[in-house]
Amino acid sequence: RRSSALNELFQGMQGERVRRVLRYLDRAKTDRAYPFARLCKRLFWSLTEAQSNEKFLRPLRSRLEALRDATSFERMPAHFRPIVHLIFLVWKTSVYYNTKEKLIEIMKRMCDLIVFRAEEFLSCGFPLMVEEVEEAEDTVRRIIMAVAVMGKLKSNFLRYRKKSFEECPSNPWNIPNRAIFKQMDVILDRCRTLIEIYSTYLQYQSIVGLTFPGG
Template sequence: MADKKDVASDPRALWLLRRVCCVFAVRRDKIDKFLQQFWADEQSCRALNTFLQEVEVPVIFFHHTSSGETCTAAVGDLPNLAQMKKKVLACVRTLPEAEIELEPGKRPRVVLVEFSKNMMDVINSYCHSVYLSVLMNPANQKGWSDLISRDLIDKFHSYLASLHVTAGLMRGQTLLPLPPREAVLDSTPGGGGVVASKQGPGPGSSATATSTSKDRVHVLEGAVVTWTKQVRYVLKQEPEHVFKDGKHPEPCAELQFWRSRASNLNSIHAQLQMEGVKRVLRFLEANKSTYVAPFSRKEVEDAREEANDNVRFLKTLEGHINTLLSETADFDELDRIFDIVFHVLLLIWRYSKYYNTLSRISVLIRQICNSLIAQATRFISGSSVFEMIAAGEARLPKTPPYNKQTTLQITTNQKQNNH
């Protein structure tokens, strides 16, 4: 209670909480209620008092509650995933052990940093639209040599490219970073300008290296090398990889793999149709660059067609797979469900253009067998079998109204079907 009284009477606490209200967009008529509920939480009051009184505490986090009517505070613990789904605000001391002073003429030595679930997109947007413009402004480069300016801008473009790619990966997408806008101006064979994409720069590119055609070729080749690595990484992913590290995936993993692969390849296909990408590739082809040949768009198109076709056919299995995976499924009905699944699988083998090879269908059959094993262990656990053997029981009890013979019969039937 002492912490609550101390912090409630501290003008620094009220100053800080009013800024929290601004960030969390609390309406004016709701501010008093917001603060009252915050003061009612002793743990939050204690955390705020600790941050204000102990200068060695560098940061305090404010978490917007699910109701949106107030917030909670914590020091020492980073926000978890559940808290990151709502707004999170961090109040950070600008200097180690800096005091928060509100006296006239002095600035409180703290900064407020807002976190959200799409944090990478926010950072990506700020870096491209704000910081890049500031850095490229000649007024901000006074006193810099050409070497320093070129090196700094080159490294910043490399950082922006990595940031752009990372933001895409966090959304499950492969984003192809384009070179800096300055690097592709006048890069067409006829001298016409290229309208660069807003997606951002490519790694290893120098925004000032556009004075000669040779420099532009070098910059654009760096972008194509990056695209080639990204595309090859996507293309080399195979369904068999889910069995690595001793995992035992079930059929839902196969369906999800092809959905993700189709979505990713469709996204790459759309990016390759962008005018900026086409002009970069045309310019390199006109300059006889050796880096264009390895970047085969035909491989992407073939893989994309296969993924979309497999998704279309495997979708017919989805309802039966969900029944097969259900923990409430009636075990003696699984024999009938397996018959349906394998009948649909036979039709897919017969009519699918791509899912009719042993390497493709064997993965799904292994996963179906994993589902059978999982259902059998739910029905009769291995530990209970050994406990009964140790107890000298000759047979398993018939409660629930199935027994070991049912399990063996169903698993044997599926083994015969697979052969």
């Protein structure tokens, strides 16, 4: 963990050898004293930030692991709201983990996971040649399910983004959708196109073989 590594480094810099070096540099009035002191200060603040982030993200870690390890793609949305809610609480209370960059990073990781699982879920639902109506119907059901799952993640984020403007007016989630959902939106567009294609095929199959009066 980053905080452990920084803490080990910081403790090492508090040792007697380092202190002797600092005293020597101070007495010698060398130009190297100030950069070294500045480095120590930066290390201290980095350690403080890392420890704070670890504290606030600890409850979130187990939720994200549960999402990652979910065996059923259809049930993954049950994890979305608790995770986004925790992210929102961290945003409200953390001193450091409340920047746009941090929010985009963690949400994009979630999106990447859901997109990967959606593609995995759909990969067994796309026969190269659809010869049976049942196959096409199953494929459409899978695509609709994938669209619904991805849409629920997006809707949860948008709900809390709106909430952030109400509860955190000085630091809301003022982030454009494309910064987080660009890849997911591409997949969603493809899925909607495939739904149209398969639906057209099913409509065509439904009239094949029909006999019309006067025909």
